[in-house]
Amino acid sequence: MNTYSVTAKAHPNIAFIKYWGNQDDSLRLPSNGSISMNLASLSTTTTVSINPKLNSDSLELNGSTQTGPPLRRTQQYLNLLRKIFKREEFLDIKSTNDFPMSAGIASSASAFAALSTAIAHLYRLRLQQKELSAIARLGSGSACRSIPPGYCEWKTGSSHEVSFAITIAPEHHWALWDCIALVESKPKEVSSTKGHSRADSSPLQYARIMDTPRRLDICRTAIINKDFGSLSEIIELDSNAMHAVMMTSKPPIMYWQPTSLLIMHEVKNMRHKGIAAAYTLDAGSNVHVICTEESYQKVEDNLQDIPGVIEVIKSPSGGGACLIQSKNPN
Ligand code: DP6
Secondary structure (H helix, E strand, C coil): CCCCEEEEEEEEEEEEEECEEEEECCCCHHHHHHEEEECCCCCEEEEECCCCCCCCCCCECCEEEEHHHHHHHHHHHHHHHHHHHCCCCEECCCCCCCCCCCHHHCCCHHHHHHHHHHHHHHHCCCCHHHHHHHHHHCCHHHHHHCCCEEEEEEEECCCHHCCEEEEECCCHHHCEEEEEECCCCCCCCCHHHHHHHHHHCCCCHHHHHHHHHHHHHHHHHHHHHCCCHHHHHHHHHHHHHHHHHHHCCCCCCCCCHHHHHHHHHHHHHHHHHHCEEECCCCCCEEEEEEEECEEEEEEHHHHHHCCCCCEEEEEEEECCEEEEEECCCC
């Protein structure tokens, strides 16, 4: 069969300063800037093939053929890319995650970062990293931060071309770890996409957005200076501020579970005992505990002892999206 296929890989990322709410939902232009760290031990690998015999797009996730919302979201994205790059062929996509998809770890970030990287090579686009980051953003906002390596900042930007992420420090600059305490293994009740569209209904969102440049400055400086004290204070504040917006949206969204709160208290106790650890929660109940190279083993041991914690998944800071393989029939 005359197929041409490209395989790419990308890591999910954990936001230290969160993206919550959009200025433009369809272009995913965020209401505020954000900073994150890529996660080396977790990845999505995606193969995209052009097969002239296809009469619609097809999507396989972890070996199972998709028909429902994941296929529709992917098709919507592919339609957008076909329009931008003036292409017509349907695509066959096969994607695998090496982490549990139901675990509430942002799989859409690594999924759209790997997919956009594979398509850029398939279409031979020769994009700059910032252009690819903007293209990934159209699939899932946080995916733009999984394109560049290491610690990344996504500036809001008022148009498609200028809303992308850049590396502010490479992954080996500071060996931070994320110990993810899994609290629930079922998918979250309200998706991030739905949550973003509710953000402006919270009376707290405006204040959160107005204060974001200050939090971004503190976080960026803490990363550059490897200042864990200042980082831990700002990431916990940022996570609490985002969840306060979620809880006060109309209708409200409550992602925290009793075990999430138990873990947040335990992280504070760990810090009092001199263990470098700080919590942050995305749109879900699982708790990401950010810690240093010296502390991650103790953090993992402590988390495992908390009743209600199903599993602890850990990862150090990681690189950006990359091409794995390209198979040309000619
Ligand atoms: C809470 O990027 O998953 O994790 O653009 O609709 O796909 P969509 O949303 P998504 O939102 C991420 C929200 C967050 C915070 C963050 O990662 O910055």
